[in-house]
Amino acid sequence: MIKELELRDFSVLGIGEVMLRLSPVGKERISYCETFEKRAGGSELNVVSGISMLGLRTGMITKLPKNEIGKFVKHKVRYSGTSDDYIIYDESPDMRLGIYYYESGAYPRQSVVSYDRRGSSFTRFLPEELPEDIYTSANIFHTSGITLALGESLREGVIAMMKRFREMGALITYDVNYRAALWDEDTAREVTLRVLPLVDVLFVSEETSRRMLGMKGTLREIHKEFARRYPNLEIIASTKRTALSPQRHNFTSLVYDCREDVHYEEAEYENIDVVDRIGSGDAYVAGALYALCRFRSIQKMAEYGDAMAALKNTVLGDTTQCDIVDLERIIRNHTTEGPKSEMVR
Numbered sequence: 001m002i003k004e005l006e007l008r009d010f011s012v013l014g015i016g017e018v019m020l021r022l023s024p025v026g027k028e029r030i031s032y033c034e035t036f037e038k039r040a041g042g043s044e045l046n047v048v049s050g051i052s053m054l055g056l057r058t059g060m061i062t063k064l065p066k067n068e069i070g071k072f073v074k075h076k077v078r079y080s081g082t083s084d085d086y087i088i089y090d091e092s093p094d095m096r097l098g099i100y101y102y103e104s105g106a107y108p109r110q111s112v113v114s115y116d117r118r119g120s121s122f123t124r125f126l127p128e129e130l131p132e133d134i135y136t137s138a139n140i141f142h143t144s145g146i147t148l149a150l151g152e153s154l155r156e157g158v159i160a161m162m163k164r165f166r167e168m169g170a171l172i173t174y175d176v177n178y179r180a181a182l183w184d185e186d187t188a189r190e191v192t193l194r195v196l197p198l199v200d201v202l203f204v205s206e207e208t209s210r211r212m213l214g215m216k217g218t219l220r221e222i223h224k225e226f227a228r229r230y231p232n233l234e235i236i237a238s239t240k241r242t243a244l245s246p247q248r249h250n251f252t253s254l255v256y257d258c259r260e261d262v263h264y265e266e267a268e269y270e271n272i273d274v275v276d277r278i279g280s281g282d283a284y285v286a287g288a289l290y291a292l293c294r295f296r297s298i299q300k301m302a303e304y305g306d307a308m309a310a311l312k313n314t315v316l317g318d319t320t321q322c323d324i325v326d327l328e329r330i331i332r333n334h335t336t337e338g339p340k341s342e343m344v345r
Helices: 043-054 068-079 132-136 152-167 185-198 206-211 219-229 280-295 298-312 324-335
Strands: 010-015 019-024 036-041 058-065 087-090 099-103 112-116 138-144 171-175 201-203 235-245 248-257 262-264 269-273
Touching: 010 043, 010 152, 010 280, 019 068, 036 043, 036 068, 043 058, 043 068, 043 138, 043 280, 058 068, 068 087, 132 152, 138 152, 138 280, 152 171, 152 185, 171 185, 171 280, 201 280, 206 219, 206 235, 219 235, 219 248, 235 280, 235 298, 248 280, 248 298, 262 298, 269 298, 280 298, 298 324
Parallel strands: 010 058, 010 138, 019 099, 058 087, 138 171, 171 201, 201 235
Antiparallel strands: 019 036, 099 112, 235 248, 248 262, 248 269
16 A cells, blocks of 8 residues: 655646536536536546545646636635636636537437537647746646647646656555547556656556456456556556436446455445536545545545535536545445434434
C-alpha cells in the first residue's frame, strides 16, 4: 500500500473543464422540450467536490469566462467547500463556457448526451497562469483522459503539470475515462500509454482496457499485466456496472494493490434506483481517493468508492450530495446482515 501522505494544504487538487449542463425537465426529450434545468459539472470537479463534502480539503484548477455564467460555476464550486484559489478567469473576446445537454432515458429509450464545448475558455488554459507554489501544495494531483482529449496544447500543459507535481512528491491519480465523442481510439491509446509511467493510482474500466488498450484475460489478469508493464503503478481500480435498465443498475468494483499483489472486491449494490447516473463514476473516484487519504486500504477504497457511486445514482446533478455520515450509514447497511430500517428518523 502507498506510504502515508504528508500534511499539505490540499489533500487533492484536480484539473479539468467545468461545463454547463442543460437537461430537459423530467423525462422530456432534448429535441422537443422548451425548458432546461441548468447545473454545473465536469469529471474532475465531481471528484474534488465529492471529496470535499466528505471532509477533506480540495481545490479545483480550471479556467472560466469572466461573466455571469462563469460566476454561476464559481458559486457551485464553492458550494461543496472546494477551493477556487486556482480558478483562472478568461476576459478575452472569445471567452465561453462549454455546454452539454443530457437527456435521461427510460427503457427502451437510451439516455443521450450532446456536446457544445469546442473552443471553451478552459481549452486555452496555460500552466504559466498558476503560481509556482501550487506544485508543493497537494498530496494528490488528479486528472482524466477527458481533459487530455480537449486539445494538443492543453494536453501538453497538463502532462507537464503531472510531471512537476510528481517531482514535488504528490501522488498522480488518473482516470482514463475514454470518451469516443472527444477523440479517436488511436490517439487516446497513444496518449494513455504516454502518461501511464507518470501515474500512481489508475482508474480504468474493463471495457476501455480491452477495447482501447488491447488488454486480454480476466480483469484480475489485466490489472496484473498493467502492473507488470508499469512498475510505477501502486493501485488499479475498475468499476463494474450492470445496467438492468436506465433506472436499475448493479454496481461494484475491483481494486488491486500492485505492491502486495492483492485484489479486493465486495458484494455488489443490487437494483440501485437510478435517478441520474451522470457523475457516478466520478463519485466512485471521490470515495476511493477519500478512503486512500484516510485509511490507505484498498478494502476501504472499494467500500467508500462503491457506496459513493451507488448514492450518486440516486440524486440529480453531476455531483454527489452527501457528507461522511450519509456515506458511512450506507456502508454499514450494505455490509451488515439482517433487517434494515426503511427510514432515518
